[in-house]
Amino acid sequence: xxxxxxxxxxxxxxxxxxxxxxxxxxxxxxxxxxxxxxxxxxxxxxxxxxxxxxxxxxxxxxxxxxxxxxxxxxxxxxxxxxxxxxxxxxxxxxxxxxxxxxxxxxxxxxxxxxxxxxxxxxxxxxxxxxxxxxxxxxxxxxxxxxxxxxxxxxxxxxxxxxxxxxxxxxxxxxxxxxxxxxxxxxxxxxxxxxxxxxxxxxxxxxxxxxxxxxxxxxxxxxxxxxxxxxxxxxxxxxxxxxxxxxxxxxxxxxxxxxxxxxxxxx
Numbered sequence: 001x002x003x004x005x006x007x008x009x010x011x012x013x014x015x016x017x018x019x020x021x022x023x024x025x026x027x028x029x030x031x032x033x034x035x036x037x038x039x040x041x042x043x044x045x046x047x048x049x050x051x052x053x054x055x056x057x058x059x060x061x062x063x064x065x066x067x068x069x070x071x072x073x074x075x076x077x078x079x080x081x082x083x084x085x086x087x088x089x090x091x092x093x094x095x096x097x098x099x100x101x102x103x104x105x106x107x108x109x110x111x112x113x114x115x116x117x118x119x120x121x122x123x124x125x126x127x128x129x130x131x132x133x134x135x136x137x138x139x140x141x142x143x144x145x146x147x148x149x150x151x152x153x154x155x156x157x158x159x160x161x162x163x164x165x166x167x168x169x170x171x172x173x174x175x176x177x178x179x180x181x182x183x184x185x186x187x188x189x190x191x192x193x194x195x196x197x198x199x200x201x202x203x204x205x206x207x208x209x210x211x212x213x214x215x216x217x218x219x220x221x222x223x224x225x226x227x228x229x230x231x232x233x234x235x236x237x238x239x240x241x242x243x244x245x246x247x248x249x250x251x252x253x254x255x256x257x258x259x260x261x262x263x264x265x266x
Contacts, residue, residue: 129196130166
């Protein structure tokens with residue numbers, strides 16, 4: 001290991017105490033019992049190659065990182081390998097006051113990463129901030145006027161359902177949902193289809209100018225799923241109703257004004 005020029009060794013299995021002693025004497029930092037997944041990510045991050053035996057190790061197998069150090073975070077020791085040369089894998093450390101806060105931060109981060117992934121794979125984006133939903137609802141209402149009749153009612157209802165995304169966004173931002181929807185509809189008529197809600201300033205503005213975008217395939221999937229759910233509900237033709245209890249017949253046992261069989265007892 002020393003001849004190969006390594007100053008840090010990460011092993012998936014254990015390292016004998018005697019071997020650790022000799023590694024420490026040569027100034028080689030040794031980490032043992034690393035997970036397989038961590039080994040693979042470290043290889044992608046540092047550019048090093050995973051070798052199965054010391055005999056196979058050469059200087060060409062080594063990766064590069066500027067710092068490798070152990071730190072104590074919230075009472076737990078962690079090894080940080082930082083400033084790698086052209087890393088293809090990274091770790092994100094999430095911290096919070098409570099477990100619930102950490103879980104929410106992790107969920108938000110996963111959503112953000114997957115949104116970026118979807119945009120890169122699909123190579124198509126639309127404006128965010130509720131702009132696509134308002135535009136789709138506007139076009140649906142225009143279509144409903146063209147067809148008329150009972151079908152128009154169904155189309156308008158679907159338009160209202162699509163608009164609920166923008167309404168919920170306005171409520172979560174602390175804005176008046178009715179005023180915001182009215183302003184969104186007006187701006188879409190006058191200024192175009194990219195007008196959406198800036199939740200930080202409480203304004204209806206061009207989302208592309210603010211850098212708020214979403215993957216197109218996410219929006220397509222949401223509308224398709226809503227459409228399929230609506231169709232499924234409409235196809236259900238069995239209605240479960242609670243049956244009323246039958247009322248006792250007039251003159252029979254239990255009828256008002258009648259004494260029970262056998263007369264009255266004393």
